[in-house]
Amino acid sequence: MSALRLGFVGAGRMGGQMVRRLLAAGHEVTVLEASEEARAELAAAGAKATANVADLADAQMVGVCVHTDAQVRSVCLDGGLIDTLAEGAALIVHTTCSPRTVELLGGYAAKRGIAVVDAAISGGPHDIAAGTITLLVGGTAEAFAQVRPFLAAYGDPILHLGALGDGQRIKLLNNAVFAANIGIVGQAVAVAAQLGVAETALLQALEHGSGASRALAGIAGRGSVAGFASAVAEFLGKDLTVVRETAADLGADLGALNDAHAVLAPLLWPAQDA
Template identity: 55%
Template sequence: MRVGFVGAGRMGTPMVRRLVDAGHQVNVLGRTAEKRFAIAELGAQPVAGVAEVAAGADAVVVCVFTDQQVRDVCLHDGLLAAMAPGSTLVLHTTGSPNTARDLAAKANGVGVVDAPVSGGPHDIAAGRVTLFVGGDDGAVARVKPVLDAYADPILHAGACGAGQLVKLVNNTLFAAQIGLVAEATRLGAQFGIDEGALLDALTHGSSQSRVLSMMASAGSAQGFIAAVGEFIGKDVAVVRRTVAELGGQLGILDAAVDAGTLRIT
């Protein structure tokens, strides 16, 4: 397929590499000479503007850092308007479901699929990153060959915006679990238990979870939080803003989320 790509950064770079390796023709936005050189090294075609990204593309993938950047690229910079009817826009950025829905309402024949990512660059490079997907069946089916290049599983959760809603719940639980483990290590410290030994021991008990294993590998709760703080802080801010926009409440999860995120400095 002919694929346009915006956002060849920490997460986007391994996506581009796998798309190229899977045989897709990939045009990637590179706003500087240095970035265009790096894109060419991946085997993709560097282009300087969003019109060139969209030109002839069956699908355009956007993998930028914030929800506002999605709106800027797609609306202010004109990416969505430059896309041909029948093509599909894929949004990997974690953000508001309302952004995906607003873009779909303005799409004029372009399919919009929200597909926020759960995992890291190493998962993308291995072709096993998780995608929570929202969009109509036809649009999701059209972009499946693109997503298959780097994602497994691809979990179709419902209509446009549903992928973002699932990701927001996922991120709330993730942050809450970090907070719970951090509180458990605080309790252990009160009892004089070495934190590293405690975390390792808990991974073998009924309290075991993926988050606990990750924090045990880091050696301490604070060490793990320091490593992922930038991303967790951003995601929690998105969660709180979006829950408020949608009229929901975090309930008992709110205190657990605070227990983890308040330690981010």
């Protein structure tokens, strides 16, 4: 496959690993970055780093992996990213955000002949570095085919799950289930204490039983529900907030998932009422 001219916005904890994988695949990558120090680090890694969005004008595809929904809108709309791209280019939104946001971007970009896909992420920086991050993609079949060479640099599996916004919808449900699993284990630990069973003993047994899950593996690795919740609080707390807000905005009832989240909430937001 020939080298592509690519752009990237949000080369942080996750995005930075994506940029490195894209460079390792032989692509030319221009990264939009406000910090002079970060631009120097990106340049040392082989990327073209810039503070000027106009330098992304000739990119065939641009990935966005900023922190929040508001930042996605700011970069793509107020910051002029979509207006900068040429007709025929594609925009890939990795940030966990509202499906309404990517649909808004898609409608605006379509007027300029630019494709948009949402490619939500399930996994961590170590998965990206290994080229095995799970990507949950929404968009047209044509747009998916266009961006697949970009995503293939770090994604496996790459799952095309439906229309634009469906990647975000499914990511939000995935996060809701993951958080609920942690909450359920937390409740089991509370019951175990009532029965005189140590948390460590319970976790060891559950790992080898039918109650095992990825969430449980993380908890057992940290030695306790509280320890694991503390380790993932920054990222899981943000994502769970998005789940709640998006479900309310779309009129969806989380039902029993919400009950499980109530157990977890005091560990993620100790200063707030669950």
